[in-house]
Amino acid sequence: MTHTYDLVIGDRAYSSWSLRGWLLFDAFQLPVTTRSARLYTDELATTLKDYFPARTAPTMRTPDGSVVSETIAIAEELATRHPDAGHWPKAPHARATARVLAAEMHAGFTALRSACPMNLRASYADSQPSDAVRADLSRLETLWSWARTTTGSATPWLCGDYSAADAFFAPVATRIATYNLPVRAPRPRTRSAPIPATR
Template sequence: MSLKLVIGNKNYSSWSMRPWLALRASQIPFEEIFVPLYTGVADKQRILDVSRAGKVPILIDGGVTIWDSLAIIEYIAERFPEKRLWPEHPAQRAHARSVSAEMHSGFAALRNECGMNLHRPVRAIELSDDARANIARVQEIWTDCRERYRQSGPFLFGAFGAADAMFAPVVHRFRTYAVAVTRETQAYMDTMMALPAFAEWTEAGLAETLVIEKFETA
């Protein structure tokens, strides 16, 4: 039975982007099930019928259901070990899991002040000290990974992997909000934006017409 991934709007749903990108960039076949967010009771019930958590993304693999972005990526990595979403070396794998978990649980100010919105005109906004600290920390992580693993490839741990999928929406946030970044950060962003799966998600998000007012920011 093929995998099914329930996602929200590509224009807004950063959490949906992460496992979608992990699957697509790894060339793992799956069926995409789109449920518009915040459009009414019926669509909310469609999500609740799959997962009582009531949130996307959700991965369905036969009788197995997973409803968290990082948990989905972990499941994919175990289900398809040949795709090497995590580095083979134990120390590198632990490093990749650590930065992925930090992304998963942290950076609240950046998330709140720079929501993902692909349609938003590119322009800077006034950011809080906490958001600026988040941005500095993301760049620190990316720079450290690139310095350690650049000889293995252009992504965070050489080849594209789970950590890149987890940080992918931040690339959009930095671009959309015209965040001033270092040359190393920009080089990594360029690598991600050139990834065919990343470009595919972006193109589809830009093609969406549904506007969710609560996600529209100045």
């Protein structure tokens, strides 16, 4: 029997962390067996009994049996085990930048996350974001613009090639679309010279 990764996830249309966890496999061509469980039901708790001490989706089990919850830990563990998969940029400055973005997403944006739950099946034309949500959107613009400038990204992505930072912000991008949230286009990349990729 071939052992592969197992990944417990909720519905990827509604569970932003599950979508991130799944993207950390799918976008980097890593094979995984997914186990879907409905969130906020006994189904998730029952499924996770096999993944002690995890309590949330996504949770992965590595082929050798380590249980890893917390999406940032999943990203780091996959990146370490599969260094050529591309979770982090190879160039040190772009890699550091991508790590900052993923970590801040993991820890922050609480107003946006609670006011605008991810829902890939809905689209609202009218949005009345609170001041706290507007502050999160402003921080997003700052971070995204900084990442693209400082890494000299010439792709549509944040730090050059698609990285875990993009996977972490994918559910945020869907919220902007779902709730028609006001964000400005990125500023032109002329304000500071990018740090060379080879540093």
